[in-house]
């Protein structure tokens with residue numbers, strides 16, 4: 001089994017009480033299973049069986065495997081066809097994050113898929129931003145939005161999205177915080193997306209493309225050289241090349257490491273096989289994240305349980321949480337409050353071992 005829920009919880013301080021930031025979470029992929037089932041029932045949409053049981057997706061790291069993943073993601077996305085559904089997803093993602101100790105959520109949205117249901121790209125983005133604002137007030141979770149383009153679409157579409165991201169970032173400073181690039185790493189030429197990322201970076205947005213998940217060090221190098229990332233979505237395959245990893249550390253590029261996702265997509269056999277220890281020992285800044293909990297059946301907290309399962313003690317887990325907060329673009333007072341909370345967590349006495 002590769003699900004986070006299969007990981008032993010071990011002993012130590014309560015990880016849900018450890019303040020942390022969640023920096024790699026996709027919009028539809030964040031959906032609660034019950035919400036998917038509710039929305040599908042309302043719409044009389046029949047879901048594939050794989051989305052109605054509670055087991056994690058498990059595929060091979062091949063085109064075929066990615067296709068299976070994408071088909072399930074598309075089936076889930078089909079229910080997100082209204083403003084109400086979009087708002088519900090954001091609210092619930094933040095509520096679930098709050099329950100797991102996340103005080104900062106950076107949610108990744110490619111508005112292209114939702115735009116046809118709500119009258120275009122701009123309304124789709126505006127709904128997301130408006131709900132992020134309301135949800136932040138209601139839950140206390142600080143929320144930033146990352147607008148993401150897809151590798152499967154034309155690079156000109158990415159530029160359009162980058163311009164929209166910039167326009168909204170200028171209108172409400174601090175809400176749209178980054179620009180991403182997602183989907184199958186084997187699709188498209190990374191260099192073709194450089195102009196879109198330049199538009200975003202020049203306006204002060206973070207560059208947060210996926211890279212180094214399905215493909216190895218050469219691809220990571222290409223993403224680093226072409227898109228000047230502040231953080232890499234995944235980036236775990238950099239562990240295979242010590243020199244590359246050293247460069248990533250030197251440049252201060254953060255890694256959004258998602259162990260359960262890597263296991264589900266067959267990049268590593270088990271979540272505990274993800275070379276987290278190698279990355280940490282090299283000095284990499286890491287933000288553990290859930291990616292698509294709906295499909296991988298494993299939420300943010302499970303990723304910290306995985307780190308504990310490979311032998312990380314509470315000091316190291318606190319260090320990981322602090323890294324995630326430092327890598328976020330949370331406002332200064334939020335960052336200071338969360339970092340203070342991490343120190344406080346570590347000062348509380350650990351429960352006695354069984």
Ligand SMILES: [Zn+2]
Nearest residue numbers: 026210233291
């Ligand atoms: Zn992702």
